[in-house]
Amino acid sequence: MPRRTMIEAIRDAMDVSMGRDERVVVFGEDVGFFGGVFRCTQGLQAKYGKSRCFDAPISESGIVGAAIGMAAYGLKPCVEVQFADYVYPAYDQIVSEAARLRYRSNGDFTCPIVVRMPTGGGIFGGQTHSQSPEALFTHVSGLKTVVPSNPHDAKGLLIAAIEDPDPVIFLEPKRLYNGPFDGHHDRPVTPWSKHELGEVADGHYSIPLGKAAIRRPGSAVTVLAYGTMVYVAQAAAEETGIDAEIIDLRTLLPLDLDAIVTSVKKTGRCVVVHEATLTSGFGAELVSLVQENCFYHLEAPVARVAGWDTPYPHAQEWDYFPGPARVGRALIETMEA
């Protein structure tokens, strides 16, 4: 099976989708001729023409607003916001418009759009190229929010998102674009070409939205993670020797609650990790659901490991990033509680 980086897998998902359905159009800042600052759309304009893949003005509200109008017309736009940190000008369009169009018009108009954006830190991007705003979207009814953690999933989930009849926020952990990242920034990265999840089949396949994956089976404690933090959790489990069961949520909304509950009932312990800031983060929702559904199976308080409640710093990136040491400490404390 061919191996692809996350970037190549995402590009392949758009390529396959555009080839199968002429309603799929791709646009955003720098995505046309150049192929995007991360090269996710490289070659698509040459292959499908300027009407299907084109550059947009630097106006995120314009990009998403135009995409909503296109979707109302009957196209299926898959747009790129250059960094998740730049999505805020489009927030009104996403929250007030895309998310509610089906509901408020009682299905007269719908909004099948995908808004792709690189998320998370670990590239010395400072406060404007490192944020993880997923909770701003999971809080909004009418949206689906996806965070893939590897090339195989990224392709299957992106194809599912493009084929979905409702708006999907597709957050791509940029630290994973070229290889899995275990949180040790001072060690060399394993390229996807040497990783089994870098195996990405040619052609069409999709992974249903709302299904989690168990990345590491275990019996001692359940770790709920997504995106980059899946690998950080794996590193923490290896380094502490704790038999953690690591669940990669893949889709935050709709959430695979069954997978979470089954695992926590088995292990009796749970650690929730995400890179986004702690307070009112998606972890709060996860902890709440775990205690509502698994309270009598819990043998320890549910722990959260997250980014500190500060803006994402530049020079202090590795003090900020919730790396294997912090996740490992939470695992140990949860086991000892």
Add this chain to the structure above:
Amino acid sequence: MADAGMLRFHVPEPEVRPGGTPDFSNVTIPKAGSVPRPEIDVDPRTIRDMAFSIIRVLNRAGEAVGPWAGLLTDDELLEGLRNMMTLRTFDARMQMAQRQGKTSFYMQHLGEEAVSSAFRKALKPGDMNFPTYRQAGLLIADGYPMVTMMNQIYSNEADPLKGRQLPIMYSSKEHGFFSISGNLATQYIQAVGWAMASAISNDSRIAAAWIGDGSTAESDFHSALVFASTYKAPVILNVVNNQWAISTFQGIARGGSGTFAARGLGFGIPALRVDGNDYLAVHAVAKWAAERARANLGPTLIEYVTYRAGAHSSSDDPSAYRPKAESDAWPLGDPIIRLKNHLIHKKAWSEDRHTQAEAEILETVIAAQKEAEGHGTLHAGGKPSTRDMFEGVYAEMPAHLRRQRQQAGV
């Protein structure tokens, strides 16, 4: 020589406030028929002055004059008159229904009936409007059933939107009327996106964007102009300047710009100003813009100069911020009276027939109202189910919403 002393902060003020005498002497009104009608493929750079004038067809004598006249037959004009009269009657009845507690909220068009009623007739079936809350004339003029509008206003059991939307936030794809958001300006760029999609699909349908003078200050307005200009989208960019954004006079959004139409000039978009109370002028200018869009000549920006004679909404009291008699002093008159006088001048209409038509229309509207009220009003009779509240958030209901619906006991 610039004043180099202490800096002074500038806040624009309207000419007159409550208690004062209405004064529109600052509004320059060109003579009807005086503004030329360029070819649709005109170089936008050569018609920049049109963004500062006002295209008018009907003069004070009730005659249709100049190069923008002569597009509509008597029958079409009579239909236009009837549509505007219907809209005004509909508004009066629904405003009253709101006061009677039959619904929570209403927004009327008083004084602005010509804008949406005439515009609709310049479009073709399949074209799509992205309206604001003051363009119900688009629906009336397209034959959308009044009963259905009222069902929506009453949020009753027959409400096509299942009680989910504020009154008057209609939606009808079939009638080229995009779902009204209630947020301002958001739909402006969406109209451009729809038009881009039509061009991408090599279709022949065009889009129309709608916004008020106040909301042109939103960034989405500017995004829309950039996108429309860049991609030469087949879209008509409508700005309804009714002088007032709730209590805020149009100068707060307009700033130092001469007119709202002039906003288009920096984008290379042909920009026209039109007498929004002149049914013939509105229709003629809209048709010109529609022809441009359909001929791949790109967007046109149109500013409709009109006056919001009524309150902003049923929750507003204009006497708190503008002179009560201001609407009477508005120099462009009333759109219904002007079209009526024109038709009488043409001997196609008479005072008697007008009075008779008023009675007939009132009867029709009351009949529709009775039928709608048979399906319930906001607080009485049939209403959408609680179950409807949980439906339609997604194409397929996700598990968490199913659980919540069970918790709600429905």
